[in-house]
Amino acid sequence: xxxxxxxxxxxxxxxxxxxxEACDGxxxxxxxxxxxxxxxxxxxxxxxxxxxxxxxxxQVTEINEHANKADASAMYKEIK
Numbered sequence: 592x593x594x595x596x597x598x599x600x601x602x603x604x605x606x607x608x609x610x611x612e613a614c615d616g617x618x619x620x621x622x623x624x625x626x627x628x629x630x631x632x633x634x635x636x637x638x639x640x641x642x643x644x645x646x647x648x649x650q651v652t653e654i655n656e657h658a659n660k661a662d663a664s665a666m667y668k669e670i671k
């Protein structure tokens with residue numbers, strides 16, 4: 592699954608267009624490398640998202656094409 596879609600389905604970012612813009616703006620990195628929106632996410636990847644001064648780091652635990660609100664948070668594990 593593409594990273595822009597993963598961020599939307601997992602509800603880390605609300606809209607896919609916003610996720611796409613974040614990738615273009617180099618605010619998304621996977622395993623320490625800046626990625627484009629077309630990057631294919633794999634289980635075990637560590638995604639870091641820069642929200643202005645704040646940063647969120649998560650590890651991918653599963654990949655689902657569709658997830659309801661209750662299941663979305665099970666798609667990743669937050670890393671401190």
